Amino acid sequence: MKVLHSIQEVKEFVRSQRSENKTIGFVPTMGALHEGHISLVNQAVNHCDICLVSVFVNPTQFNDPKDLETYPRTLDADCKLLDKAGAKAVFLPTVEEMYPEEDKRTFEVGAVAEVMEGAYRPGHFQGVMQVVSKLFDIVEPDKAFFGEKDFQQIAVIKAMQKLLKLEVEIVACPIVREASGLALSSRNQRLTEEERTIASNIYRVLKESQKLVGAKKPKELVQWVTEELNKIEPLKVEYFEIVNAESLASLEDWSEAKHIQGCITVYCNEVRLIDNISYSNIN
Numbered sequence: 493m494k495v496l497h498s499i500q501e502v503k504e505f506v507r508s509q510r511s512e513n514k515t516i517g518f519v520p521t522m523g524a525l526h527e528g529h530i531s532l533v534n535q536a537v538n539h540c541d542i543c544l545v546s547v548f549v550n551p552t553q554f555n556d557p558k559d560l561e562t563y564p565r566t567l568d569a570d571c572k573l574l575d576k577a578g579a580k581a582v583f584l585p586t587v588e589e590m591y592p593e594e595d596k597r598t599f600e601v602g603a604v605a606e607v608m609e610g611a612y613r614p615g616h617f618q619g620v621m622q623v624v625s626k627l628f629d630i631v632e633p634d635k636a637f638f639g640e641k642d643f644q645q646i647a648v649i650k651a652m653q654k655l656l657k658l659e660v661e662i663v664a665c666p667i668v669r670e671a672s673g674l675a676l677s678s679r680n681q682r683l684t685e686e687e688r689t690i691a692s693n694i695y696r697v698l699k700e701s702q703k704l705v706g707a708k709k710p711k712e713l714v715q716w717v718t719e720e721l722n723k724i725e726p727l728k729v730e731y732f733e734i735v736n737a738e739s740l741a742s743l744e745d746w747s748e749a750k751h752i753q754g755c756i757t758v759y760c761n762e763v764r765l766i767d768n769i770s771y772s773n774i775n
């Protein structure tokens with residue numbers, strides 16, 4: 493696996509692959525890699541000729557400086573995992589390489605970037621769009637692979653792709669979970685064993701909520717999930733919303749959308765965890 497540090501090196505690598513007519517699958521990450529990330533690499537390896545991964549903790553998407561500071565960084569282990577998974581190259585830029593000057597661009601993609609995570613983490617998705625658009629510009633991938641764990645992020649990236657008229661195909665990949673049901677996340681490294689067990693209640697309650705769709709309206713189900721989780725110390729629901737999976741608009745009634753998703757953010761002490769579940773076609 494090639495380890496690339498500069499934009500120039502990536503462009504040369506991509507050019508050489510293109511000259512051999514290879515298709516390029518791209519997986520952008522912030523490192524501290526786990527099986528969730530590796531599932532995206534596997535998809536890229538299976539669907540494209542070569543897979544290129546970036547590992548970059550993007551400062552512009554952190555609205556909380558403490559979160560940026562404490563974000564786990566495990567570069568050596570990351571490279572070993574990527575090599576084993578069959579990635580052909582990894583791009584490890586510095587902040588200076590990605591942002592030689594302040595990025596002042598904003599992307600007008602509408603409500604998908606303003607609700608839920610957009611409301612609770614102001615500027616987060618603008619930062620995500622800054623870095624992903626720069627990476628797309630450098631790599632020019634045929635396909636880019638994103639995890640449904642960050643459900644809203646996929647909607648935002650698709651909206652950005654439409655806005656900028658980019659040719660890359662955005663591929664959404666299913667959430668990888670621990671046996672307990674807890675969605676794998678780099679932030680799980682910050683949980684104690686006990687907290688990790690408690691955090692598995694998030695998925696348990698979401699799964700249970702699927703069974704109540706017939707009995708409760710969306711707003712009632714939101715209340716039920718929130719109350720069930722808030723009963724469990726030290727979980728604290730930041731938000732739970734049941735939305736149209738395409739527009740991300742909150743629903744009053746199940747009949748308002750064909751594809752419906754419940755999106756949640758829960759604090760387990762200091763650690764912010766996100767998850768989501770589908771309510772489509774379960775009746």
Ligand code: AMP
Nearest residue numbers: 521522523528638639641642667668676
């Ligand atoms: P991150 O490093 O957290 O920015 O994540 C990089 C990519 O991996 C994003 O597209 C995430 O949605 C995806 N990802 C993270 N955790 C998981 C998971 N448990 N299952 C599937 N994809 C994931």
